[in-house]
Amino acid sequence: MADKEPQQPEVLPIVLVHRLPSFKIPSDSSFRDQLRSQFHMLDPHESPEPYDSFLARHAPFIRVLMTIGYSPISAEFLERLPVLELIVATSAGLNHIDLPACWSRGIVVTNVSLAFAEDVSDCAVGLLIDVLRRISAADRFVRGRLWPVKENYPL
Template identity: 40%
Template sequence: MAVEIPSDELHQVLVLSPPFEFTSLESQFQNRFQFLNPWNSNLPLLQFLISNAQSVRACLVMPGGRLAVSSAILDCLPSLELVVTTSAGVDHLHVAEIRRRGVAIAFAGNLLSQDVADMAVGLLIDVLRNISAGDRFVRQGLWPTQGDFSIGLKLSGKRIGIVGLGKIGSEVAKRLEGFGCRISYNSRTKKPLVPYSHYSNVHELATNCDALIICCCLTEETRHLINREVMVALGKDGVIINVGRGAIIDEKAMIECLIQGEIKGAGLDVFEHEPEIPKQLFNLDNVVLSPHAAGTTTESIVGLTELAFENLEAFFSNKPLVSPFLD
């Protein structure tokens, strides 16, 4: 029978932002950590941290909303030694400042890769075959009155360009091979062990593809990497799928290209200023929208939470982190 540890003897963990996946599973870990939840307080965040979290050594943070682990937050946490995030991306963390302060980072690693790849292929099929648009057409009662519905494009045999052939991009490529697609990719360096064509220039990649799937991380180098010139190079039958980060695409230029017919369509799981989404996208039948849910499945929520707590337990036991972020 497990011995219950008094709450004042439990390791304190600060939880930044009210993540639904954490809230739903918090009860399972209450006897292992004492959680500090700023969203349950009436105090402004920084004041709460100064008043309640000065001695906290570890924090748990979920990407989403508008919260980022910034210098201002770090200034309030002088004892912090570990940041655990449930994301595979770290653009919501001020990594350079976290590193400068000697704070370790644990992240989701490759746990979400298969789910995100599934979503990327699903969005691609949806946009090419007008599945969501067809669903609206039927539900709105337009089939009996308008008859013909806009036909789509086939996926089989398409030339697909993957921007960022990391774990997620590789999983996307693996799935698309089953459709007989011709895979090319863009990355800083050529990967010697893959059979796909490599383009160091994303504009050249777009010129030679029917669709681009964005799988890379957001950095200063990749911000607005997919600009108007790249989209025009993709062409009028071209499709863009984004399961990376919203700001990798110049969103304003993309909307103009969609409206003007310079590209065929887009499937977007991420947005430049999410959760705020440009209203022009709502009226475009050639766009499929998803609320940054590519990595969110019932199975992944359980896995992410377990991984986060495995990292916390390793840290407080002076053991190596299970999934350290190494940049």
Template identity: 30%
Template sequence: MPTLLQLTSLRPEIQSVLDSQFTVHHYAKLPDAAAWVTAHGAEVDAVATGGGNGIPTALMVALPNLKIVAINGVGFDKVDLEAARAQGVRVTNTPDVLTDDVADLAVGLTIGIMRRLHHAHRFVTAGHWPTKDWGLARKVSGKRFGILGMGRIGQAVARRLSGFDGTISYTDVAAKDVPYHFVPDLVQLAAGSDVLVVCAAASTATRAIVNGPVLDALGPEGALVNIARGSIVDEVALVAALQSGALGAAALDVFVDEPNVPAALLGMENVLLTPHIASATTETRRAMGMLMLDNLSSFFAGRPLPTPVV
């Protein structure tokens, strides 16, 4: 059987299939991973990893006979694709199967931050309802929604938000064939939005693209929602904007240095935080795992890869 180095956790039913088809070594469980790679790196044929894990380039190079990196996730920003091409390593991911869940969470976070659901929950559980006035939140319907990135997930978010009877605008590298208003400049998009939803893919081009000027343009009544990648938002600028009131609110599922969240965000009432759970449903994680397995089995059977990246 091919030898596989596993860099992520998987659902039991997916793990069972993987164990039946490969000789699996769990990187995190190796007593001395560096020593193991030095001794056995040449034996590794495949790597199974997650979008948030990827594979360090140094580790990929230390596996000279590596043939495929199968990502259990849609993001591939943590894999050096040029290094993979140079080494002749195929890379696959699991797009589409998680689109609905990610889009659902984007809308959920939008409603949550606008209606202050996290604050309302704490208000009730702290026993304040009988004696205090909770206050008011912001309406969601009729708002101006801006979307950064009109790919699969961006389009799914837009379809869902269209039910709120507001306006939907977007920016991307170019206009798409979609029934929404294209704005070529991100600052301009933010200035015309009440809620800006980040759906772009992480890359060198999008690193910290949501910066101070964008947040200032979104303004003290605006809300930022990020279900894409933490690296797309300048976290230092975000914290400063929230602290100063230059930005009204933020709902975040992703962060630059996960699982480490900037301490300043933790105590803010105008911030809603979730632990990178956009695809975290039973149905979707099963589908992602099955597609990852399909990519692996197809490769070693000599069939075309279902969802290749490179």
């Protein structure tokens, strides 16, 4: 019986956490636990090493950057990450990220904020009711004075 070749242990993708030092992620956070189960999270603010040397040491391996809050990402900062391919923002907007610099380097920028999740779901339910009950269509019908002519929307 042939022995199976030993398999290399799974290597988790490296993700740099970019945040302001004042923004703390609770150590008992399920958000943190979920991320750490799927990624090797590098947070310079959790290291005793100075920020600049930490970044310089890890920069050649960082392909994904996760921003938490409104930590600025400038073109100068991006130059320090030569193989960066993806920025994931957890904030509601992207105005703290130099988007033209990202685009010129082919870096994909995405947003995963839950800030508007409830509003979006409310809007989706409202639109669904509108489509099912034909509210907008009936409104256009009445405003167009078509009721006496076509009689599509009886009372």
